[in-house]
Amino acid sequence: MVGPIRPQFVLFGSSIVQFSFSHQGWGAILADLYACKADILLRGYAGWNSRCALQVLDEVFPKDATVQPSLVIVYFGGNDSVEPHPSGLSAHVPLPEYVENMRKIAIHLKSLSQKTQIIFLTAPAMNETHIAEVFGNSLGRSNESCRKYSDACVQLCQELGVKVIDLWKALQQRDDWLTACFTDGIHLSCEGSEIVIKEILKVIKEADWEPNLHWRSLPTEFPEISPCIFVDPEGSTAIKVSQMDFEWQTQWH
Structure with a gap:
């Protein structure tokens, strides 16, 4: 353990999280803005779905940890939303199960401490044509399926009182989102990450949290x-x- 202890922000999710330090990603921007203020901890696992997340939830976020995170940003849904494969080997998770998995994740994170804040990121929009160009086929992914999982996540978060960012809608606010926001139709480009980080910082700045976790509000270490x-x-x-x-x-x- 390296001291002194700073607030911990944990990024927990699949490839959108794992690759968030690539291509001037949103995770890298967070780490830059919160330098000398908070530690940004990456727990991203490419290919994972919400079912995978539940298997390690207690290990990644133990309830008896001496220090609990100040903020957890959670992203699952894109892989859950892929079409089921006859072999049963795809990452598909049926929508009702996905909702219950995300509910369990939220409840667990809420139980960590009274100071632990949570932001969920929904399944993002995607460019099916670009995916097929890069991978040779759509990989069972569709923008419409992502919308359904995104809407379900938003509804769940409203029910639980958890902050949520609708990435499916946010990315499509750019007129050129199909060509600008992705590296391969799925994963985020620099421009896509800029949208994500703006939405995250907006939520943090406007949230009625004590203490305020916006990077301009947190004290600098050893000033x-x-x-x-x-x-x-x-x-x-x-x-x-x-x-x-x-x-x-x-x-x-």
Whole structure:
């Protein structure tokens, strides 16, 4: 364990989470914004569905852990929504089972501590044509199936009082979403991740959480040690480096 203990944000999900540090992904942006403020912990497993998640839930999020996460961002649904295969080997999870699996995940996370906050990400939109071009076929995936699983996740979160981001709708707000948001029709490009991170930061900023977990609100670690730099030619105005907003961060206020 490396100290001092910071707030922990856990990203838990399938490939949308595992690859969130690739292609200037949303996980990497979170880690950048929360540097010196919170630890971003990646628990992403490509190919997984909600059924897989339940098998490791107690191990990834033990209830007796000394430190519990301040925020857990959960994504499952894209793989659950694929068509069933006659062999039974696909990642498909029937919609009613998916909803119950996500309910169990939410209830477990809520039980970790009173300070643990939760955001669910729904099944995103996808480009079926692009998938077929890259993989040779649609892999049993359809945008319409993703919509059904996304809607079900939103409805569940409203029932449970869990914050939720409808990625199926969010990605399609761009006019050119079909060509801009994906690397292969499924996984997110830089532009796709920008949409995700904007939605996440919006939820965090507007949430009535105590403490506020927005990156601008959390204290910086060891601010008193941070050296100063002079920001005018005369050398009369100084600012601590730890208090500076760098150019690439200003868009995420």
